[in-house]
Amino acid sequence: MGPRLFGFTKGETTYSFRLFPIGGYCAMEGEDEDSENPRAFNNAKIWKRMIVIVAGAVMNILLGIVLMFITVLPKSNFASTQVSVFSPCSFSAVTGLESGDKIVSINDYAVNTSTDFSFALFTMPVTEVDGGELSIYKEDCAFDLYVHASELVKEQKLDNDANQELAVMCQDAQVELSKAESKDASYKIFCDYYAKMNKRAGTDAPEKYPEIEYRETRQRYRTNVDVIRNGERKTLNNVDFLTLKGEDDKPQLQMDFYIEPIEKTFGSVISETFGSTVSVARMVWGSLIGLLKGQFSINDMSGPVGIASAITQVAGKELETSGFGSAVSSIVYIMMVITINLGIFNMLPFPALDGGRFLMLLIEWIFRKPVPRKVESVINTVGLVLLLGLSAFIAVKDVWKIFSGG
Numbered sequence: 001m002g003p004r005l006f007g008f009t010k011g012e013t014t015y016s017f018r019l020f021p022i023g024g025y026c027a028m029e030g031e032d033e034d035s036e037n038p039r040a041f042n043n044a045k046i047w048k049r050m051i052v053i054v055a056g057a058v059m060n061i062l063l064g065i066v067l068m069f070i071t072v073l074p075k076s077n078f079a080s081t082q083v084s085v086f087s088p089c090s091f092s093a094v095t096g097l098e099s100g101d102k103i104v105s106i107n108d109y110a111v112n113t114s115t116d117f118s119f120a121l122f123t124m125p126v127t128e129v130d131g132g133e134l135s136i137y138k139e140d141c142a143f144d145l146y147v148h149a150s151e152l153v154k155e156q157k158l159d160n161d162a163n164q165e166l167a168v169m170c171q172d173a174q175v176e177l178s179k180a181e182s183k184d185a186s187y188k189i190f191c192d193y194y195a196k197m198n199k200r201a202g203t204d205a206p207e208k209y210p211e212i213e214y215r216e217t218r219q220r221y222r223t224n225v226d227v228i229r230n231g232e233r234k235t236l237n238n239v240d241f242l243t244l245k246g247e248d249d250k251p252q253l254q255m256d257f258y259i260e261p262i263e264k265t266f267g268s269v270i271s272e273t274f275g276s277t278v279s280v281a282r283m284v285w286g287s288l289i290g291l292l293k294g295q296f297s298i299n300d301m302s303g304p305v306g307i308a309s310a311i312t313q314v315a316g317k318e319l320e321t322s323g324f325g326s327a328v329s330s331i332v333y334i335m336m337v338i339t340i341n342l343g344i345f346n347m348l349p350f351p352a353l354d355g356g357r358f359l360m361l362l363i364e365w366i367f368r369k370p371v372p373r374k375v376e377s378v379i380n381t382v383g384l385v386l387l388l389g390l391s392a393f394i395a396v397k398d399v400w401k402i403f404s405g406g
Contacts, residue, residue: 311331
């Protein structure tokens with residue numbers, strides 16, 4: 001934290017303000033050096049030292065629970081993981097998902113809360129698939145019907161009732177398309193509903209129905225999904241989620257169905273608080289594993305500068321769209337994610353972190369002999385240099401992003 005600027009002593013504790021405002025720390029007598037004082041850290045029993053080492057991470061998690069409760073309490077209801085209805089241009093509806101399905105796993109990631117659901121869904125990799133597949137043909141039929149319905153609403157200036165009816169037709173077509181066993185059967189469903197839509201809009205059926213476009217390959221967010229359907233667990237293979245082209249023609253995943261809400265009660269508030277906290281912890285851990293596996297890169301990491309920038313962006317957007325209360329709630333949520341992230345990261349078995357110190361104590365407990373102080377000091381110093389180097393690199397990257405508009 002840099003050299004001491006000023007401070008004061010109260011009781012047996014010295015409080016000091018340091019040059020670099022990058023965090024805080026506490027140092028106990030006997031923690032980094034040997035001390036003859038019987039009350040020093042190095043002279044305490046191993047189990048007591050272990051408790052002290054994990055106390056910081058535990059407090060981070062407890063604070064995370066409190067902050068999660070603050071974000072949960074104002075909500076009128078909570079998101080479940082059960083499919084309600086599909087959007088008029090759904091891909092998942094024609095590749096396996098059905099209304100009423102309770103999603104319990106996406107891409108082998110267990111889904112217990114809406115946080116798990118979001119993390120699993122939006123960390124799926126995009127894949128190149130055969131454009132001639134029956135499932136792709138069904139998706140194109142469903143999507144082209146949605147586009148046609150949208151064009152009818154715009155061209156014929158249809159009212160809301162007609163708009164709703166066309167949307168229902170799209171959803172009914174999805175149900176039939178999901179059961180189609182061939183491209184010919186799918187195209188017949190497409191033509192039937194195309195004509196129904198024209199009739200509802202007051203226009204004649206076309207002399208020739210449009211062809212379904214063929215491309216050799218398509219990009220899809222495709223994965224296996226486990227659901228509870230009619231009380232039984234079922235694995236749905238190769239479910240596709242709505243994949244659209246975003247900026248620079250990059251694929252973009254969009255939710256193509258709605259989920260059932262959970263009624264707000266005392267029990268559901270408590271359940272949502274603890275369940276979502278566990279989900280955020282899993283999300284943080286999953287992100288760390290993703291870094292090691294190459295799923296995420298160094299560009300996906302941020303330090304204090306990037307975090308401050310993100311908070312500013314989120315708060316500004318919420319103020320414009322939802323108001324002050326929503327902005328505060330979003331900031332509290334980000335604080336909650338950060339504190340849980342700190343608790344988990346700090347317990348990683350890496351030198352200079354609490355997890356590294358805990359590992360040293362574990363070695364001492366197993367072999368009944370402490371790691372030599374010089375060896376421990378060298379290991380922690382090397383670890384600290386690596387961590388500070390990583391922090392400096394990420395800080396420079398965050399500043400560059402801000403000034404380059406990244």
